Amino acid sequence: MERRNFLKSAAAAGLTGTLLASCTPLDDKGSMSSNTIAKGTILHSVYFWLKEDISQEEEQDFLHFFEELRKVPGVQTLQYGKPASTNPRPVVDNSFQYNLLVTFQNMEDINTYETHPTHTAAAEKYSKYWTKVEVKDTTIM
Structure with missing residues (x-):
């Protein structure tokens, strides 16, 4: 039972990380950027x-x-x-x-x-x- 709960938690954490990473914008070089507003805006x-x-x-x-x-x-x-x-x-x-x-x-x-x-x-x-x-x-x- 403990192993099953661990696996569920690990899967949920992995999915959350994947979703968050997919929402992170890319900069002009295709790299992930933490700043969503470009310079000069x-x-x-x-x-x-x-x-x-x-x-x-x-x-x-x-x-x-x-x-x-x-x-x-x-x-x-x-x-x-x-x-x-x-x-x-x-x-x-x-x-x-x-x-x-x-x-x-x-x-x-x-x-x-x-x-x-x-x-x-x-x-x-x-x-x-x-x-x-x-x-x-x-x-x-």
């Missing part, structure tokens, strides 16, 4: 503070804003979420309601995004839901 991070009196339906409608932005040419990845429940510390600001993270291959792509009609129209349409927006752009080194 632009990380566009946007923080949204929504109006206090917003209804659940309005908040759900606001989320369509992010889906509209996916349509803009040059967007590599687009993800969004709410503040994590991290421990309170003087350096942590969890006062925003949503964070949008978009990656672009280069400055040309983010410059196109900033002025693209789909982006500007969506911002105009959904801006009725927020009181404050902060943008922080980073070039990955």
